[in-house]
Amino acid sequence: MSRMMPTIPKKTAVFLVACLAVTTACSDDKTDSPTAPTARLSAPAIDSPADNQLVNSLRPVLVVVNGVSPQAGARTYEFQVSNNSGFSSTLFTRQNVAEGPGKTSVTVDIDLPPPTTYYWRSRMTQGNEASDWVSAKFTTKQGxxxxxxxxxxxxxxxxxxxxxxxxxxxxxxxxxxxxxxxxxxxxxxxxxxxxxxxxxxxxxxxxxxxxxxxxxxxxxxxxxxxxxxxxxxxxxxxxxxxxxxxxxxxxxxxxxxxxxxxxxxxxxxxxxxxxxxxxxxxxxxxxxxxxxxxxxxxxxxxxxxxxxxxxxxxxxxxxxxxxxxxxxxxxxxxxxxxxxxxxxxxxxxxxxxxxxxxxxxx
Structure with missing residues (x-):
């Protein structure tokens, strides 16, 4: 005497197929090593002029403490001076300034008329990468x-x-x-x-x-x-x-x-x-x-x-x-x-x- 197979409700069948698919997928999963994060440059730090500093020169020297990079290769710096905090326009820009020992500096080569507040910023660059900007403001003193x-x-x-x-x-x-x-x-x-x-x-x-x-x-x-x-x-x-x-x-x-x-x-x-x-x-x-x-x-x-x-x-x-x-x-x-x-x-x-x-x- 033949045994009749029980009829499986349609919704239940779909559920079982889904479970089998998940089970199969899990059994085929392979554990890979995580991809190494992209190397990021650590931004330099403002040295002088410090934020809100009054400077005696119309052509101040801008100095940063060097940033840090986890990779080898030459590091350079970019400096900008503007009369607005958003740097929508710049009065002075200098790129590719070679990194100095411990600190890196550049002298502004235009007169910044006093007494006026100016904004300056700098970042480190290496190859095609660049760090975040660091910024401060200073006021030129009549001198x-x-x-x-x-x-x-x-x-x-x-x-x-x-x-x-x-x-x-x-x-x-x-x-x-x-x-x-x-x-x-x-x-x-x-x-x-x-x-x-x-x-x-x-x-x-x-x-x-x-x-x-x-x-x-x-x-x-x-x-x-x-x-x-x-x-x-x-x-x-x-x-x-x-x-x-x-x-x-x-x-x-x-x-x-x-x-x-x-x-x-x-x-x-x-x-x-x-x-x-x-x-x-x-x-x-x-x-x-x-x-x-x-x-x-x-x-x-x-x-x-x-x-x-x-x-x-x-x-x-x-x-x-x-x-x-x-x-x-x-x-x-x-x-x-x-x-x-x-x-x-x-x-x-x-x-x-x-x-x-x-x-x-x-």
């Missing part, structure tokens, strides 16, 4: 710089890029005061400026000063006395017994006292003037390989010209002091070789360079 071919010293914020010698006093918002004839500010330039200008705004200049040869500014070769220096250049507003009193004059020497430019007594007598201590005067000495010019304006850099004279050099070669050293005032008083600096003058917005004064001090 200055001394680099090849250009020197800027604002002096209105209690800071100088020069060396203060003797007694000098910062006057808030106005500049630096030279307190006596034996005091001055000295700038040793990193490179000779063979043609250019040395200019500044000066107040506190009045007639009948106590010294006969009172220097507003001077420059020459080395840090010895400026008197009889082979590259002596100075501008003076002479005082009592100034031959004559209260005259504006200058002297420029090209390598030897045999090649010097200066006015005689008659030339000086035609430049006698009573300056006003409450007025700001703009003084600019400019030179080429063959000439020297002194310009003085009353009322600042955009004021009225009250003195403008040029003398052409008869020969002697280019202006080539090495090292090239410049002064607010003069060091001749300290060396007791001449009458030194104009006592009590207040100086600001100093520029010395082969190019024009920056827009920020025009």
């Amino acid at each position: 200055g710089y001394n680099r090849p071919g250009e020197l800027l010293d604002l002096l209105t914020d209690g800071f100088t890029v020069g060396e203060r010698v003797g007694s000098t006093t910062f006057v808030a918002g106005r500049g630096i005061r030279i307190d006596n004839a034996n005091s001055y500010v000295r700038y040793q330039l990193p490179a000779t400026v063979s043609s250019g200008e040395f200019s500044m705004e000066v107040e506190g200049l009045g007639p009948n000063g106590p010294r006969n040869k009172q220097a507003i500014f001077a420059m020459g070769q080395g840090t010895g006395t400026i008197t009889n220096n082979p590259f002596e250049m100075f501008a003076q507003y002479r005082g009592t017994n100034g031959n004559p009193d209260n005259c504006v004059t200058f002297k420029a020497v090209w390598g030897s006292t045999a090649y010097k430019l200066e006015f005689d007594a008659a030339g000086r007598a035609s430049a006698v003037m009573n300056l006003d201590p409450s007025t700001t005067y703009f003084w600019r000495g400019s030179w080429t390989p063959t000439s020297y010019r002194l310009l003085v304006k009353a009322g600042g850099v955009n004021g009225a010209t009250i003195y403008d004279r040029t003398i052409t050099a008869p020969g002697g070669g280019p202006y080539a002091p090495s090292p090239h050293v410049a002064y607010i005032g003069s060091n001749s008083g300290a060396f007791v070789t001449d009458d030194g600096s104009f006592t009590g003058m207040v100086v600001r917005n100093v520029w010395l360079g082969s190019g024009s004064r920056p827009a920020m001090v025009r």
Whole structure:
């Protein structure tokens, strides 16, 4: 007698087939090693300027602590500076900066006008990979710089890029005061400026000063006395017994006292003037390989010209002091070789360079 097979409900059959399929799949599964994760670069860390730092330079140095990579190969860095936190536009970008030992740095090669807040960021790159960005912000302080071919010293914020010698006093918002004839500010330039200008705004200049040869500014070769220096250049507003009193004059020497430019007594007598201590005067000495010019304006850099004279050099070669050293005032008083600096003058917005004064001090 034949046995009849029980009828399996349709839904139950589907369920059994599904279970068999799952069972078969599980029995065929093979355990593989996990795929190694893609190597990721660890971002550098901000070193300086730190977040919210006030910096003294218009061209700051950006420094990061190096990032970390789990793989071998050269590592480089990218730096950016922007005036907005989203970096929708950049003022400075530098790529492929080679990694340094422990830290990596780059110098911003454009002026960042003060006082302004800027945002900067950096990341590490290796091959086709790049780390996350790290960022910070800083504010440029009104200050200055001394680099090849250009020197800027604002002096209105209690800071100088020069060396203060003797007694000098910062006057808030106005500049630096030279307190006596034996005091001055000295700038040793990193490179000779063979043609250019040395200019500044000066107040506190009045007639009948106590010294006969009172220097507003001077420059020459080395840090010895400026008197009889082979590259002596100075501008003076002479005082009592100034031959004559209260005259504006200058002297420029090209390598030897045999090649010097200066006015005689008659030339000086035609430049006698009573300056006003409450007025700001703009003084600019400019030179080429063959000439020297002194310009003085009353009322600042955009004021009225009250003195403008040029003398052409008869020969002697280019202006080539090495090292090239410049002064607010003069060091001749300290060396007791001449009458030194104009006592009590207040100086600001100093520029010395082969190019024009920056827009920020025009």
